[in-house]
Amino acid sequence: MKRYAVFGSPISHSQSPRIHAAFAQQCGIAMAYVAIEAGRDDFAAILAASGVQGANVTLPLKETAFALCTDASARARRAGAVNTLLRDGDGWRGDNTDGLGLVRDLTERHGLDLRERRVLLLGAGGAARGVAPTLLDAGIRELVVANRSPERADALADAMGDPGRVHARGWDALPALGEFDLLVNATSAARGVGLPPLPMALAGLRSAAVDLSYGEAAVPFLAWARAAGCMHAVDGLGMLVEQAAESFRLWHGVRPETDPVYAALNGQGDALVTAD
Numbered sequence: 001m002k003r004y005a006v007f008g009s010p011i012s013h014s015q016s017p018r019i020h021a022a023f024a025q026q027c028g029i030a031m032a033y034v035a036i037e038a039g040r041d042d043f044a045a046i047l048a049a050s051g052v053q054g055a056n057v058t059l060p061l062k063e064t065a066f067a068l069c070t071d072a073s074a075r076a077r078r079a080g081a082v083n084t085l086l087r088d089g090d091g092w093r094g095d096n097t098d099g100l101g102l103v104r105d106l107t108e109r110h111g112l113d114l115r116e117r118r119v120l121l122l123g124a125g126g127a128a129r130g131v132a133p134t135l136l137d138a139g140i141r142e143l144v145v146a147n148r149s150p151e152r153a154d155a156l157a158d159a160m161g162d163p164g165r166v167h168a169r170g171w172d173a174l175p176a177l178g179e180f181d182l183l184v185n186a187t188s189a190a191r192g193v194g195l196p197p198l199p200m201a202l203a204g205l206r207s208a209a210v211d212l213s214y215g216e217a218a219v220p221f222l223a224w225a226r227a228a229g230c231m232h233a234v235d236g237l238g239m240l241v242e243q244a245a246e247s248f249r250l251w252h253g254v255r256p257e258t259d260p261v262y263a264a265l266n267g268q269g270d271a272l273v274t275a276d
């Protein structure tokens, strides 16, 4: 049986094994998909010893994984980060399905129109790098990248190669940035000390906010978004399911139905099969 895995740290909370088990059952594909703990220093060795045909990569490994790929898709090269690895002879081909996952969730599941929107991207790590190119391709008007470490925001903005639309700002510039149509929290702050206070003036009654995290980790930012008056406040569960479906398609050549899996994870549908 072919073996797949998601690598990251911490990884025990990952929903990916449940999602891929449900996709595999739906599509009649026999495979195993497990979660494997790995940090930046030991990832290459753990991946090599794992015997997997393909892998997902999550926090904090997306840029590390990109660096070890022997080949990468155009969208992964633009992001400088990968979330999907496909075995390619003795090496790995990298791809990045995060951006497609986010845009599909926002436009198809939540009915948002991203064209001509002014977008604030909080964070400049692997997830932010993955979603920035796809947001630009979706036709947004402006992307402002704000990060705690300003040099990473600068690097992300430079990598997009679109200085007319993409601007990097330090966290201290937030009060002067005005209102955004879409606010994307791509930080991992909720896992640590939390985000610094965000000015309410960043959002208005027609704004939408999305936190790429889900569950407890998404609560503080989405509570802020509702308090700031946002019309939509969405967590990252839909993106998680959509990016997983695209990884699944890359590995197995078939795109699974995502709605039943999203509903089950959201507590609204039939329970998912478990991996064991």
Ligand code: NAP
Binding pocket: 058, 059, 060, 061, 062, 098, 101, 122, 123, 124, 125, 126, 127, 128, 147, 148, 149, 152, 186, 187, 188, 189, 190, 192, 193, 194, 195, 196, 212, 213, 214, 217, 236, 237, 239, 240, 241, 243
């Ligand atoms: P990462 O590469 O480690 O980057 C973390 C980012 O968060 C960096 O920009 C970092 O800023 C920032 N940050 C961390 N603590 C902060 C704090 N206290 N205040 C302000 N900024 C802070 O992680 P990642 O892979 O980008 O993941 C980010 C989040 O997205 C995670 O919660 C992850 O679970 C989520 N995610 C969800 C999906 C999905 O499918 N729903 C997909 C991908 C990622 P510095 O650069 O200053 O350190």
